[in-house]
Amino acid sequence: MSAYPAVSAYLNAVGTATPPHDIHHAFIDWAGARVAAEDARLFARMARRSGIGHRWSVLPPTAEGLSPVSPGGFYAEAMPGTAARMALYAEAAPALSLDAVAALANRADLNGITHLVVASCTGFVAPGLDQIVARALGLPGSVERLLIGFMGCYAAVAALRTARHLVRSEPDARVLVICCELSTLHLQETTALEPLLAMLQFGDGAAAALVTNEPHGFALDAPFAATLPDSDALIRWAITDTGFAMHLSGEVPRRIADALDDDAFRTTVTAGRDAHAIDGWAVHAGGRSILDAVEQALALPGDALAPSRSVLADHGNMSSATLMFVLERLLAGPPVEHGVALAFGPGLAAEGFGFRSAS
Missing domain, CATH: 3.40.47.10 (Thiolase/Chalcone synthase)
Incomplete structure (x- = not known):
């Protein structure tokens, strides 16, 4: 100890x-x-x-x-x-x-x-x-x-x-x-x-x-990370003579949904809680199909990903900045008792952390 x-x-x-x-x-x-x-x-x-x-x-x-x-x-x-x-x-x-x-x-x-x-x-x-x-x-x-x-x-x-x-x-x-x-x-x-x-x-x-360490805003709880097997080719950046060429496979939403159907992966994301006990979802707005995949795989209420969907509507996918835009909207909303931030990217990897309102 x-x-x-x-x-x-x-x-x-x-x-x-x-x-x-x-x-x-x-x-x-x-x-x-x-x-x-x-x-x-x-x-x-x-x-x-x-x-x-x-x-x-x-x-x-x-x-x-x-x-x-x-x-x-x-x-x-x-x-x-x-x-x-x-x-x-x-x-x-x-x-x-x-x-x-x-x-x-x-x-x-x-x-x-x-x-x-x-x-x-x-x-x-x-x-x-x-x-x-x-x-x-x-x-x-x-x-x-x-x-x-x-x-x-x-x-x-x-x-x-x-x-x-x-x-x-x-x-x-x-x-x-x-x-x-x-x-x-x-x-x-x-x-x-x-x-x-x-x-x-x-x-x-x-x-x-x-x-x-000042107790206002969101307390940042334990982070988590997981890599989905046999998925490293699904999201790629290639540096070319004409900029960075993005490859984003249409298979990504299905692979995310499949991962969230796995008990061990789901437990990692939700810290062992039932998904419905989580009252604050900050999911990276990578695209409508990705948000749909998370919502459907976890059987979330229709408004659970509203902050992510509103960021997507107003700005599209801004890569790493996107999740911060979602957290900004959640900070302006009702207090959160059990929150989860979740993002997907090259690997195919999922990374995130728990969070909760400071007061």
């Missing part, structure tokens, strides 16, 4: 930011004109059923106010090279991250930050996004930084889990956590249905959170 008292870590507040340019319907028009003729009707139906109304991009509109795929836009001619995309990331990712921190500052005191944890899988720059943001915020050089890269959609779990470990080991720690993803920098030229449906999901967004 430990001689030291347990220290709890709390997610005190979350702030979020998205760019001003809505590109969702422009993408649907662009992709619909490229998909193979025999798949056009299916693509249109899937776009209508996606549950997504808006997706936001750091890519600016053209001089005429049109989208990046219009004449004069970033994607108007040949697909830009990775260097051009990373140059935009180096400029836009810090700016959007700072917007999220500014939103967080309206909800929490950000004085005395001791640690900075940053997650991103949609770009590379050195000095890193963590250093650029720390400098812009005027954080002292003594602040300990960690950059979590290329973990994909569950990286918010890894970032918040790391913050929890830091606070539990250093009770005076004040950890600033940032997730920033610019998925729209990685449009690919293709006529194949599956990659176009994958690209249909993704938008840009950033979220910032404060984790301390």
Whole structure:
């Protein structure tokens, strides 16, 4: 038995930011004109059923106010090279991250930050996004930084889990956590249905959170992680000469549902509780079919995933930032007695943690 008292870590507040340019319907028009003729009707139906109304991009509109795929836009001619995309990331990712921190500052005191944890899988720059943001915020050089890269959609779990470990080991720690993803920098030229449906999901967004030992917000309980066997090919990023090419298999929702039917996996996710005893679900809004798979496999009430579905409708899938957007909405809602945060990503892996209202 430990001689030291347990220290709890709390997610005190979350702030979020998205760019001003809505590109969702422009993408649907662009992709619909490229998909193979025999798949056009299916693509249109899937776009209508996606549950997504808006997706936001750091890519600016053209001089005429049109989208990046219009004449004069970033994607108007040949697909830009990775260097051009990373140059935009180096400029836009810090700016959007700072917007999220500014939103967080309206909800929490950000004085005395001791640690900075940053997650991103949609770009590379050195000095890193963590250093650029720390400098812009005027954080002292003594602040300990960690950059979590290329973990994909569950990286918010890894970032918040790391913050929890830091606070539990250093009770005076004040950890600033940032997730920033610019998925729209990685449009690919293709006529194949599956990659176009994958690209249909993704938008840009950033979220910032404060984790301390101060008891307000959500208490962060034990984390969990599991890898689904024989599934590593279902979600992939490939770095190409024209950006990062996403592969998101249509098999993912079924594999998630199958996993949640397994007693051991279900027990891991719910910490042994009946799913109906959980009154706060923060499920990564990876797509309507993924949310449907979780809801149906756990036989959840129809409104259990409402925060996730509303984030999907308003923003699409913003990779690692998405889960933080969901937690922001839950923090603004009724108290949570038994909550579960859950995200899926490359591996195919599932990661999450329990949480509950501090009061």
